[in-house]
Amino acid sequence: MLTNRSPAENCYVVATMSKKEDSGGKKCSHQTELYAEVPATCLPIVYSPEYNITFMGLEKLHPFDAGKWGKVIRFLKEEQFITDEIIVLAREASEADLLVVHTARYLNRLKWSLVVATITEIPPVLFLPNFLVQRKVLKPLRTQTGGTIMAGKLAMDRGWAINVGGGFHHCSSDKGGGFCAYADITLAIKFLFERVEGVARATIIDLDAHQGNGHERDFLEDRRVYIMDVYNRHIYPGDGYAKRAIKRKVELDWGTEDMEYLQKVELHSEGALNEVRPDIIIYNAGTDILDGDPLGGLAISPQGIIKRDEIIFRAARRRGIPILMVTSGGYQKKTARIIADSILNLHRQGLIGEEATEGAGPSHVPLMMSKSISSGATFSAI
Numbered sequence: 001m002l003t004n005r006s007p008a009e010n011c012y013v014v015a016t017m018s019k020k021e022d023s024g025g026k027k028c029s030h031q032t033e034l035y036a037e038v039p040a041t042c043l044p045i046v047y048s049p050e051y052n053i054t055f056m057g058l059e060k061l062h063p064f065d066a067g068k069w070g071k072v073i074r075f076l077k078e079e080q081f082i083t084d085e086i087i088v089l090a091r092e093a094s095e096a097d098l099l100v101v102h103t104a105r106y107l108n109r110l111k112w113s114l115v116v117a118t119i120t121e122i123p124p125v126l127f128l129p130n131f132l133v134q135r136k137v138l139k140p141l142r143t144q145t146g147g148t149i150m151a152g153k154l155a156m157d158r159g160w161a162i163n164v165g166g167g168f169h170h171c172s173s174d175k176g177g178g179f180c181a182y183a184d185i186t187l188a189i190k191f192l193f194e195r196v197e198g199v200a201r202a203t204i205i206d207l208d209a210h211q212g213n214g215h216e217r218d219f220l221e222d223r224r225v226y227i228m229d230v231y232n233r234h235i236y237p238g239d240g241y242a243k244r245a246i247k248r249k250v251e252l253d254w255g256t257e258d259m260e261y262l263q264k265v266e267l268h269s270e271g272a273l274n275e276v277r278p279d280i281i282i283y284n285a286g287t288d289i290l291d292g293d294p295l296g297g298l299a300i301s302p303q304g305i306i307k308r309d310e311i312i313f314r315a316a317r318r319r320g321i322p323i324l325m326v327t328s329g330g331y332q333k334k335t336a337r338i339i340a341d342s343i344l345n346l347h348r349q350g351l352i353g354e355e356a357t358e359g360a361g362p363s364h365v366p367l368m369m370s371k372s373i374s375s376g377a378t379f380s381a382i
Helices: 068-078 104-109 113-120 123-127 130-158 184-195 213-218 258-275 302-319 335-348
Strands: 045-047 160-163 202-206 225-232 248-252 280-284 323-326
Touching: 045 068, 045 130, 068 335, 113 123, 113 130, 130 160, 130 184, 130 280, 130 323, 160 302, 184 202, 184 213, 184 280, 184 323, 202 258, 213 225, 225 258, 248 258, 258 302, 280 302, 302 323, 302 335
Parallel strands: 045 160, 160 323, 202 225, 202 280, 225 248, 280 323
Antiparallel strands: none
């Protein structure tokens, strides 16, 4: 188990924390353990056994597979792509880390079990003492949030990084929802802006089936962040106010299938990256687009998801832009296998791994379509 290894064996060593001075010489406001140096022998794949939520079966009361992250790691080990020794062990985000984005009032509200029950959509959480809620529900989410922040720095250092968890795109600085209690995407970007030289612009490519209203609200007035969002127009959250932050909006109808979906993803991701060249891409790779997902309402095949991820990584690699991937939503038991298969495909294509190089050539993998174009799908792009 990862938890039985020493810090050095966990691909995590304490180092002097990096800080970036602003034009007035002012430094970042707090010390963090999340930007510690990682040995070069480790792959920039971030995970901790603490990600997985298990407590008296409560996790089974939500359609989300609260153990999918550990399953992804197990599948990758079975395929001999990774071992415990080369995984970067995620650290829990501290209160000081969270306050970079979140208001103190919001964090204090999480000390009420009723608030957490509402955010996670698991009503029985209401009846648990909050110390148990903190330990069994919120600590895993804080650890995944720390993993996303760590992966942001790793992406800048290595050219790519994957947090096997994270992607809590419904949470903003002062409000959670949709199983998202911490704004990990916003936090990762704010940390980079504050602490890493050369990071002044970021692009979020959000391909979860749901609108990413959390980061959209956080960056509504921030011109440094370009947001592309592709989502089912008919489902949660339907946040019209947050949509004002989307620079490239692609709204899908029920049952959109592989061919149409992949064409739009490729067209608009290329357009977004040609319109503004960012210093980093944050890719929210939700698998709730999978056909049969009880909440996503789309009809994308497993092969379509794998191809989607390849399209985004290839676009980043071709331009030499660092990319951070988070796994976000996905409400079927088979999504863990699909995430693992996608990561393995990215490795086979030379888009991740030690041998990945800048400027990889155009895709030579054919689009693997299992369904015809949905006749009713429409979209709008800004």
